[in-house]
Amino acid sequence: MSARITDSARGTGMDWRAMGALAVLSSSIFLEGVDVAMLNVALPAIRAELGLETTTLSFVVSAYVLGYAGFLLLGGRVADLFGRRRMFLAALVTFIAFSALGGVAQEGWLLLVSRFVTGMSAAFMTPAALSLITTNFAEGPQRNRAVLIYASTGSAGFAMGLVLGGLLTAINWRWVFFAPVIVATGVLPFAFWLLRDSVERPARMSFDFGGAITLTAAMLLAAFGVTRLEHAGTTLWVGLACLGGSVVLAALFVTIERTVREPLVRLGVFRSGSLVRANLIALLFIGSFMGFQFLTSLYLQEVLGWTALETSLTLLVMAIDVVLAPLVSPWFVRRLGSMGTMFGGLLLASAAYLIFVNVGLDWSYLQMLPMLVLVGLAFTLVYGVMTIVATEGVGPSEQGLASGLLNTSVQFGAALGLSAVSAVMVLNLGGADTTGARLEALRWAYLLPASGVALGALIAFTGLRSARRSRAAQ
Numbered sequence: 001m002s003a004r005i006t007d008s009a010r011g012t013g014m015d016w017r018a019m020g021a022l023a024v025l026s027s028s029i030f031l032e033g034v035d036v037a038m039l040n041v042a043l044p045a046i047r048a049e050l051g052l053e054t055t056t057l058s059f060v061v062s063a064y065v066l067g068y069a070g071f072l073l074l075g076g077r078v079a080d081l082f083g084r085r086r087m088f089l090a091a092l093v094t095f096i097a098f099s100a101l102g103g104v105a106q107e108g109w110l111l112l113v114s115r116f117v118t119g120m121s122a123a124f125m126t127p128a129a130l131s132l133i134t135t136n137f138a139e140g141p142q143r144n145r146a147v148l149i150y151a152s153t154g155s156a157g158f159a160m161g162l163v164l165g166g167l168l169t170a171i172n173w174r175w176v177f178f179a180p181v182i183v184a185t186g187v188l189p190f191a192f193w194l195l196r197d198s199v200e201r202p203a204r205m206s207f208d209f210g211g212a213i214t215l216t217a218a219m220l221l222a223a224f225g226v227t228r229l230e231h232a233g234t235t236l237w238v239g240l241a242c243l244g245g246s247v248v249l250a251a252l253f254v255t256i257e258r259t260v261r262e263p264l265v266r267l268g269v270f271r272s273g274s275l276v277r278a279n280l281i282a283l284l285f286i287g288s289f290m291g292f293q294f295l296t297s298l299y300l301q302e303v304l305g306w307t308a309l310e311t312s313l314t315l316l317v318m319a320i321d322v323v324l325a326p327l328v329s330p331w332f333v334r335r336l337g338s339m340g341t342m343f344g345g346l347l348l349a350s351a352a353y354l355i356f357v358n359v360g361l362d363w364s365y366l367q368m369l370p371m372l373v374l375v376g377l378a379f380t381l382v383y384g385v386m387t388i389v390a391t392e393g394v395g396p397s398e399q400g401l402a403s404g405l406l407n408t409s410v411q412f413g414a415a416l417g418l419s420a421v422s423a424v425m426v427l428n429l430g431g432a433d434t435t436g437a438r439l440e441a442l443r444w445a446y447l448l449p450a451s452g453v454a455l456g457a458l459i460a461f462t463g464l465r466s467a468r469r470s471r472a473a474q
Contacts, residue, residue, distance in 0.1 A: 021136070021194040022146055025129040027187045028088070029154035031095065031180050032122050036064070037161025038168065038176040039115075041312070045173040052108045062224070063112045067119025069411040070220035074212055076127035076404020077264050080397055084128045084135075085197040091125035092191060096184045103177030114177075127403035132195065134391045134399045144330055144388050151384035152325040159319030162312040210256045211264035218249035219408070226415040269398055275405070277463045278390035281342060281456045282409040285349070285382055287417030288452035292353055292375070293318075295421055295445050299359060303439055314365060320376035325384050332381060338389045339463035345381025346457035348374045353450035357443055361435070378453075389463075417452070421445045 043060065046052065052060070079087040095118060102114035133150055137143040168175040221242045228239025257263040270276060293315065300306045300314060332341040352374035390406040391399060428441035 017194060018137075020190065021196075022133065022149060024187055024191045024194055025088075025132055026150045026153035027183070028092070028122075028125045028129040029150060030157035031184055032126060033154045033157025033159075034161035034164065034183075035099070035118070035122075035157075035180050037158045038165035038179070039064075041162065041165030042169045042173040042176040045169050046111070049173065050106070050108055050111070060108075060111060060115055063115040064119040064122075065411060065415050066220060066223045067116040067121075068123045069119075069223040069408060069415065070216060071120050071123035072127060072408040072411065073219060073265065073401070073404045074216050075124035076131065076400040076402070076407070078124065078400075079128040079131060079404075080400035083197050084132045084400060085195045087124050088128040088132065088195065089188075089191055091121045091123075091128065092184060092188060094121040095125060096181050096188070099177050099184070100181045103174045103181070123407075126407055127400050130387070130391075130403035130407075131399035132197070134394075134403070135396045136196075139392070141330065141334075144333060145326065147387050147391075148326050148329050148384035151387050152322050155319055155325070155379060155383065156322040159316055159322060162315060163309075166309045166312050208256070208260050208262060208264040211253055211260065214249050214253040214256060215264060218246045218253055221249065222246035223412070223415065226412060226419055265401060266398065269394065269401060269405075272393060273466060274389050274392055274463065275394065275402060277339075277459050278386045279405055279409040280459050281346070281382070282386050282390070282406055283413035283416070284452045284456035284459070285346065285386070285413070286410045287413035287420070288349065288353065288449035288456070289375070289379075289417070290414040291417035291421035291452070292356070292446070292449040294418055295425075295442055295449075296356070298425075298438070299442050303361065303435055303442070304363070314368070315372070317369065317372045318376045318379065320373065321379035321383065324377070324380040328380055329384055333385060333388070337464075337467060338385050338392075339460050339467060341385050342382050342389070343457055343460040343464060345378040345385075346453050346460055348381070349378035349453040350450055350457060352378070353446060353453060357446045357450065359439070359442060359446065361439060417449070420448050424448060 039061070046060065075087070075091075098114050098117040098121065102111055102118065105111040105114060130147075130150065133146050134143060137146045164179065165176060168179060225239040225242030225246060228235050228242065253265075254267065257265055257267055296315065297311055300311045306314070329341065332344070336344065352371040355371050387406060391402045394402040424445040424447075425441045428444045429437055
């Protein structure tokens, strides 16, 4: 991306090269969204052909989360230090290679390797892409517009993946892996042509290897521990032990960062109240949404008896933010501010999830439609805006770190949300396997997403009060 974009397009308009570069960068979050959504739909077909056990099948999903969440912070900081364009291109090539490997895998272990390394590549690609956007577009309306387009493209990828996953799996599940390869390969030459890194890197740099090793190990253990929390018995204790080990390694990492001359993560970045609030809101908002989507999918298929494709088309309405976010969100941000906009969106989500607590055996699509629209509107007001808040006021040299922090919160939020609602479901089922028991367990589990976004709204409200005090003091 040209370093002169911020000079040549001071307003909200963008020239052709800026639009082309933004499209290339947005493709990374699109690929991440469509890849995850399609795989979830294809899991039964993968199990049938490869003969995978249930534990191995669930780890096909967990392997990606491990690679992604475990390396996100490292990926963001490495992009800051060694070049965002370079990291983006290398990660995109790796994504292509290992996604293709998953498509030809004949054994479960090879599929697991493919998913882990694909997650790693996404961990280096997405923070590099977001930091290229935040450092190349001027802070204010122009950057806000670019970030909202980027965020809504990710939502579009996830929404499209829900439908494409069902269609491609009907042909052959391997196309779920090959389709992203085709898209990414088409994007690659445009990435080489259009992308430029706007930040000059120092001629001599030292790399904090101790911090990198301890941080990555802590993140890997934390991600693995979170994915095990929904299980019982020995697996649960293994998950708790991993979380305990992660805390120890995180403490060691903080000690290292306080002593090295050039730390991997400057701890002072956490003094930014907006960054901390945005990350907490991201964790709660995405965790609640993933839990809600999982529960609603179970409700539609296991209680109402709908097909996978019917379920996908029903949930598709939540993707209205793809169209609305670039058009509506900037208007609300200008009038209510970023925190005010998120506060309103979180209240909408809380209301929608709370209504689902009363879900029944006779609910029709038309009864659910208003709540699903509310969820889509909540995404319109929260998802892209929290990305803006998380990177506001952060220096150009640490935009990759800020992007990595936000993406880490998103990934851990997703894993925590799924594990939490699964645990509540199992606890309330108590071994029963009737439609009535499943419905009652779902009702209890829906309380978690409603509570999560309500807590997020409270955090946004504290941000509103802080902003008002700052304005009053000026």
